[in-house]
Amino acid sequence: MTTPTIQRNTYVASLTLLERQGFSGATLLDVGAAEGNFFVTRHLYKLFLSARHFFVDAMEENAPIYEKLKRAFGTDHAITALSCVEGEVALRVDPTFYNTHLVGVQPELYAETRKVRLTTLDTLVAERGLAGPYILKLDVQGAELDVLRGSLKTLEQATVVVAEIQVFFERDNLTELLTFMQSRGFALFDLTDPAYYPSNNVFYQCYATFIPQRLEYRKGAAWCSPEQEAETNARLRARRAETIRVLEHLADTLRPDVARDG
Secondary structure, X not given: OOOOOOOOOOHHHHHHHHHHOOOOOOEEEEEOOHHHHHHHHHHHHOOOOOOEEEEEEOOHHHHHHHHHHHHHHOOEEEEOEEOOOOEEEEEEOOOOOOOOEEOOOOOOOOOOEEEEEEEOHHHHHHHHXXXXXXXXXXXXXXXXXXXXXXXXXXXXXXXXXXXXXXXXXOOOEHHHHHHHHHHOOEEEEEEEEEEEOOOOOOEEXXXXXXXXXXXXXXXXXXXXXXXXXXXXXXXXXXXXXXXXXXXXXXXXXXXXXHHHHO
């Protein structure tokens, strides 16, 4: 299988860069697994292949494919919703599955609801004896920060955290995520996969990737190589010359006094 080209503005690129720097994990916690799409991505791009994949999904319809993957690859899974409390919760079910979410997190777009188990990631990790360190990926349609609030022990052993996040929701938006992760000792590594409303091109969500502050490695890195610096400086000189040329042309042809005299 040929590895596809990695686009730099994707979280796949973020993870690739981190793996090249030596970041790793024993268990990859795939929260909001959506029938295993990220498992496919991992194998296409050969990401963290030594980490055991653990799927967390509230949709019982996806259990058969997880069982098949378990037999073939030694993965495992749990059918449950995650948050920062324990109990039971109502899901609002998207007919395509992909935007299924906890009731109250988004506007009520879908009629079907169902009750499912609700637990925390810390509880699930302990129940299933999942070994750290962890690579944590979250995509739960607006409830990512509540999942993280229920993952404080797990975060202590996390080497990489990737979360889809809304930009301007009234609660649990990008600003709140950045503040929370900083309070737990994490540094922002990347913002990728920007998404825009089809109706008006408004930027509404992205993926944020974090690393522990104790593993920060970027501050001493060179901005670019000498060859890259020379190329950049040449481009900047050319841009400056072109900008001045255009401005002089505008000044000569569109001066206010010339316009009035005409």
